[in-house]
Amino acid sequence: MLGSNTFRHGVHPPETKHLTEKLPVRRMPFPEEIVLPLRQHAGKPATLLVKVGDRVERGDKIAEADGFVSVPIHASAAGTVKDIRLCPHPDGSMAESVVIAVDRFSPQVPRPRIVPNWAGLGPKQVVEEVQKGGVVGLGGAAFPTHVKLLPPDDFPVHTLIINGAECEPYLTTDHRTMVEYPERVQFGIRIMMKALGVERAVIGIEKNKPDAIARLTETLPEDLDVSVLPLTVKYPQGAEKMLIKVVTGREVPSGKLPMHVGVVVQNVGSIACIGEIFETGYPLIERVVTVTGPGVRRPSNLLVPVGTRLRDVLEFCDGLTEDAVQIVFGGPMMGAAQPDLDTPLIKGTTGVVVLTNKEARSVERYPCIHCGRCLESCPVFLNPSLLGTLAETGRYEEMEASNLMDCMLCGCCSYVCPSHIPLSQMFALGKNMLRKRQAVA
Amino acid sequence: MTEWNVGRGLDAGTDIDSLTEIRLRIAASPHLRTAHSTPRIMWNVVGSLVPILAVAIYYFGPSALLVIAAATFGSVLTERLFGKKRSTADGSAVITGLLLGLILPPGFPLWMAFLGGMFGVGFGKLIFGGLGQNVFNPALLGRAFLQAAFPLAITTWPVQPDSWWSLRGDNFALPLMSPSAPDVVTGATPLGLMKFEGLSTSTLDLMIGSTGGSIGETAGLLILVCGGYLALRKYLDWRIPLSIFLTVFVFSGGLWLLGPDRFPNPVFMLFSGGLMLGAMYMATDMVTSPVTAAGSWVFGIGVGLLVVLIRVWGGLPEGVMYAILFMNALVPFINRATQPRVFGQTRRKPKGAEA
Ligand code: SF4
């Protein structure tokens, strides 16, 4: 793209990262109760290993991976299994979860474990260790990380891209990870490169994080071809396809995966997590979460045990302001609004954003005036105006013919639409309907 | 792994009740939106028309004000009576009325202007289902209707009056009576002069607007500035006026080079008649112009070609109105033909779903 480090189209929502970008990550004290859903990743839910009354130590496996596209789940605090029941899940459903009553007198030190010696391991074994560690994409999609580490032989991978774009407004999770744990990120990259057998790795970071760019540039390994690529600040710069386009100049073919263009993309948080596994041997039991937004009294970057409930996190951040109206898990562009304060933060929860009436305006809807803004914002060049018209009348097959399946639900079109038509919401529904129909057929 | 954060101090003002009492709002993402809104766009367009209205009134006196007011009243009233609830607030009917007023002769009978406003909104927009649904620009449709219904009145141009205060024609003609004012002589517009008498008007006069013509068609430079403001604020698609201007300039410039004595010069073409207002404010009507970027170019080039064709070879002195209306009708086809290539697809998917 003419020497500019970005993709075409996209939008510029206010970044609003100043609330937390300079705040060091603090560890949050253990709550009284931890809720661990068995489904915290894309793929098959884990299968239960414990029963009510069992004593678990911090880091113990409480559920086993069910097949290859699945990961185990570990206790994020020592205590007793108090209940196994349906609990609210961040995706809006009720999900089977293990409730652990945290032992208040435990030192919360994980059992000592054997740290795998990465240098002596082959790719297969590295992948195994990553799966054992329960690592998923920490950027939000929560796809099991190890699956991406084993591309089929017919798709040779040549580049590893580390996604540190963090293009969602408000969030500073990846930002703080890069600033505070650059060595761990570099270590993770080293292991990933070895596992994948790639020669080249590129760390993509949006230019609004100069300190992260500096820290990672300082710590670049000398013996490997790893580079830092500063990216133009634009949403959704961190979408896999957009990032690949910037780094390699290639478009991932419609309906295909990054490996089809020889690329694997990993979120920087997942990379750090892999680094930690081979550093300490501890599985994924805690993660960095940005708790922010104008509706929260004390915005913070926290190291939160996986499974901590929203209520406890907010309480630790001094609660909400008077005018808080909406709580979002993830960024405000793609995250999901949460109705229930008892919902736990899970592995894929990148942030908690509390919005007030000012940002989460309830807006009046107008008819489409064909202004074309949605077309000019859509990063995959769809015609949301047309798709929206089709969606109104439930013409899903025609939507499919108009390339609905290429929509990544990034929300740019809804963001810009002056008539406030909930375009991406209608597209999510449309995609679901089509998937269901295909499943039936 | 060993430093523990001891947690918040006891004085931290957590109010757990405030957590449970609030009613959390659930909505689909994205949870942020631009500050833009459709009414805001519309009212900005209205705002940008204010200087043009002021200059029109300066040149044409109270007559201009009356005609514009009558047309606007007609369109807003229609929207109010037959439109959706509160749809007058979105400002689109006001735009229609103002624009219609600006493309009528200053001496136009008020009841006709009122009727034109009603027709434009009623048959140009509401009948299609209201804002966003119409195929043709309502203001132009209103004028096309008036031209068909009252061909004489709409081509009666005022001569320079004695004082600013005097009316430029029989504004107060009674409905269904033909306007007759013995002291009004039919003057001529620059395009009429050019076409029927072979006279041309000084380009400077055209640019600043001291010529005959419809109320708002004359001050070309001002329209350019006001429209330019809208384009900068992204309230109109700059591709459309630009492509119209370029096409008109190149096409008529080519003709002029072939025969400078037979064809008008290109600058005259750009600044005469309704071209400026039409290109900036009517061709760019979002509802009735293409949504794709490529489509906007096609649309603008089409309008430009038609304008020159009609002006030079057609039977009418002015062609902007018909050029835009004609291209309006083609917009659905243009949209379909100019769908951008989808990211990651090598060529456009055949649209096979029309089974
Ligand atoms: S949500 Fe879909 S249609 Fe809308 S901008 Fe994103 S990719 Fe395009």
Ligand code: SF4
């Ligand atoms: S942005 Fe909204 S109003 Fe504009 S064309 Fe797209 S859907 Fe229609």
